[in-house]
Amino acid sequence: MASTLTKPTRHPVGPPATRRTRVLALPEARWALAALVLFLIALPLDLLGAPAWTWGPLFAATYLAGGWEPAWEGLKALRDKTLDVDLLMVVAALGAAAIGQVLDGALLIVIFATSGALEAVATARTADSVRGLLDLAPATATRLLDDGAEETIATADLVVGDVVVIRPGERIGADGRVLEGASEVDQATITGEPLPVVKENGDEVFAGTLNGTGALRVEVERDASDSVIARIVRMVEEASGTKAPTQLFIEKIEQRYSLGMVVATLAVFFVPLAFGAGPTDALLRAMTFMIVASPCAVVLATMPPLLSALANAGRHGVLVKSAVVMERLGQVDAVALDKTGTLTEGTPRVTAVRPVPGERAVDEGRLLALAAAAEHPSEHPLARAVVLAAHARGHRLLPAEDFGSTPGVGVTATVGGERVEVGAPARLLPGAEDGRTDDAPRTARAATVAAGLAAALEADGHTAVLVKVDGVPVGVLGIADRLRPDAAATVAALTGLTGSTPTLLTGDNPRAAARLAADVGITDVRAGLLPQDKVAAVQERERAGRKVLVIGDGVNDAPALAAAHTGIAMGRAGSDLALETADAVIVRDELATVPTVVALSRRARGLVAQNLVIAGVFITGLVLWDLVGTLPLPLGVLGHEGSTVLVGLNGLRLLREAAWRRAAAIAAAASTAGTASAETASTGTGS
Secondary structure, three states, X not given: OHHHOEOOOOOOOOOOXXXXXXXXXXXXXXXXXXXXXXXXXXXXXXXXXXXXXXXXXXXXXXXXXXXXXXXXXXXXXXXXXXXXXXXXHHHHHHHHHHOOOHHHHHHHHHHHHHHHHHHHHHHHHHHHHHHHHHOOOOOEEEEEOOOOOEEEEEHHHOOOOOEEEEOOOOEOOOOEEEEEEOEXXXXXXXXXXXXXXXXXXOOEEOOOOEEOOOOEEEEEOOOHHHOHHHHHHHHHHHHHHHOOOOOOHHHHHHXXXXXXXXXXXXXXXXXXXXXXXXXXXXXXXXXXXXXXHOOHHHHHHHHHHHHHHHHHHHHOOEEEOOHHHXXXXXXXXXXXXXXXXXXXXXXXEEEEEEEOOOOOOOOHHHHHHHHHHHHOOOOOHHHHHHHHHHHHXXXXXXXXXXXXXXXXXXXXXXXXXXEEEEEOHHHHOOOOOOOOOOOOHHHHHHHHHHHHHHHHHHHOOOEEEEEEEOOEEEEEEEEEEEEOOOHHHHHHHHHHHHOOOOEEEOOOOHHHHHHHHHHHOOOEEEOOOOHHHHHHHHHHHHHOOOOEEEXXXXXXXXXXXXXXXXEEEEOOOOOHHHHHHOOEEEOOOOOOXXXXXXXXXXXXXXXXXXXXXXXXXXXXXXXXXXXXXXXXXXXXHHHHHHHHHHHHHHHHHHHOHHHHHHHHHHHHHHHHHHHHHHHHHHHHHHO
């Protein structure tokens, strides 16, 4: 066996760098930055009582830089018989300036310009990531001709039936089926599986996945435009384009409110004129009405609680991309979770060391040290897991000589004068290869025990790795992707908050998925899913009227993240596409922050409701005063600004650390309730 093994070549192949649009390359960002800089220069001059000629032109430039684009878009919308709230905000800002409230109007302009710039940046970055995803598939492939010669061809020109050669360390250029060869392929980008998968004759492979140490001949079965990776791109784009427009609560009534305010302002001006009032008095009353009825207080009633919650979440490692997302998080009533990299850490680790008893028995330490020494030269993820486990336990590794590796089988090496083999039990146990047998009673007994240990570990969802010394099985290692410490509590908390147990959506095998689901308390398990299957599962829940929160980390999760009501990506190991497609990112990979931020969002929505009541009472009172009596303009401005300040301060309460602690307490209580609910359901099922 040793003579057939070859040392693997190191291939520093990684995912391609994503082309990212520079922020200042976007005109919206440049105009917003200009408006902000001008405002910040003018603000201290105004507050310190400098002459008007020093700050007046700066504020005027702020209005122009930040307001011309929304004003232009608003005018175009007006041409289409639609009243845009941005245009109304520009008019309100100009109206404020007309009665001397230049600072307030400029602040309103800066806020709206910044909001538009952030939206443009988010859109551009998502497009960057979608384009970058296409780079996962190599630009060229090696096609095998009928006469046995090879030629390099663009992957876009491959057609169904072509045979391509995939060398060690290369990315696969097309979806197809293996005709010849054996290797281990890392297909985490497509299925999310944490470990490379052995590919042999007849197995399917996907474009964009990474070949291991073996060589493969693959027959192309799909055109480049119909590959799984291309379909992921299309699904993300379609889901992003067809997703229902996300609007804040107040924006849903902006058309009626804006139109009503414009009509009412005109009526307040013209009706008194019709009854003989002077133009100056009528104009003053109309201007006062426009100020007190303007939606500034209502807009601020909505934004401060959401933005405060957004900032608080950011301090605790949850990047929520907009106030709209913060509002939507509080609406979710169903959750779907990815497995690898989300509920688990995404890195295989040694979880069990099982020596085989007998004449050649070794203790756990020596078993692990021998396996690690043999695996040390290998680049395989399982080998790295074994070596890390040995180092973590303080074992000194002897040098390995005559190292060799066979894809899909394992490695061999001479360690301390002993021949050590480490690999798949199905390939290394006697009789597993070429029908060979070993009649030595000692070896036969050890093989039987090792087979039993391997079967038990695999039944429990682990990957079993057999270790042989001089041809005799001496032990089995169990390797698995370790569950995050806070996974079970998070699932329970989300169950309590939404009233339903989350669904597990994974491309991993059903056995591993079922084991993990049992550990965290999930009963709805859907395994072996491709990206389109995850989207279908999410859309199924959405059609049933649920607002689904999807949590994932990989390229294969991106379409589901885009299709869901709200998507959250794990930040540390998350793919660029997942991070840009998701509505929020868990920067520190602390899964327990998800239920906390959901609870915080619900608290923010409660404060929004409070603020809308406060703003409504003030606006109604001031409007009635202006219509029925004579509201002095300074008093109207004071009442309007007072209500704005009041609702703003009320919303800022969520900036405090106490607000996050309170949300965490709510999530903890939900976790307790969710655990109790799961136990009750389990008991009921069992009975």
